Amino acid sequence: MGLASMLAAKLSGNREPQGAVPASIYDLKIKSLDGKEIDFSQYRGKKLLIVNTASKCGKTPQYAGLEKLHEQYQNKVSILGFPANNFLWQEPGSNQEIAEFCERNYGVKFQMFEKISVKGSDQHPLYQWLQSKTGHKPDWNFAKYLVSEDGTRVTFFKSSVQPLDDQLVSLIIQP
Secondary structure (H helix, E strand, O other): OOHHHHHHHHHHOOOOOOOOOOOOHHHOEEEEOOOOEEEHHHHOOOEEEEEEEOOOOOOOOHHHHHHHHHHHHOOOEEEEEEEEOOOOOOOOOOHHHHHHHHHHHHOOOOEEEOOEOOOOOOOOHHHHHHHHHHOOOOOOOOOEEEEOOOOOOEEEEOOOOOOOOHHHHHHHHOO
16 A cells, blocks of 8 residues: 555544454464564563554664663563554554564564554554553553553553653562
8 A cells, every 4th residue: 555545544534443452461462573473471470561663753762772671671571562653654664674674773682563553443452452551542652551460550651751761660670
């Protein structure tokens, strides 16, 4: 689909809803960038930092901080990246292009998922669930949601909060 067609579809509201809000984050199964289905039940018992990402955004350098957070605290938190093209079309690439960009420019080793929609009528069920728990939808690319080990508590961080911000790190490292 060309840019003009995508813009026309967005402006006309022709978007398909993604499905029902899951009862638990552990009910989700979402494909990774390489097309493998990831069952979220594997994350039970570990904190999750869920981030909507984009490769052509002024906040894209946050990938470096997210990777550093992953390297330092992977025993405490799983970082899950979700490319999204919702904010000024700043993630136009295919899943393969996104994977290559992340590896080449930031050495990303944390789990990245297929491109999804994080807001609007086609909002992915994961982001419907996160919004239902916090009352917040992403304010821009690189908004962050920290999910507790038992999947019941979610803390929202605006996109302006850096991955290594003391407030975020303190919640990750506390038991």
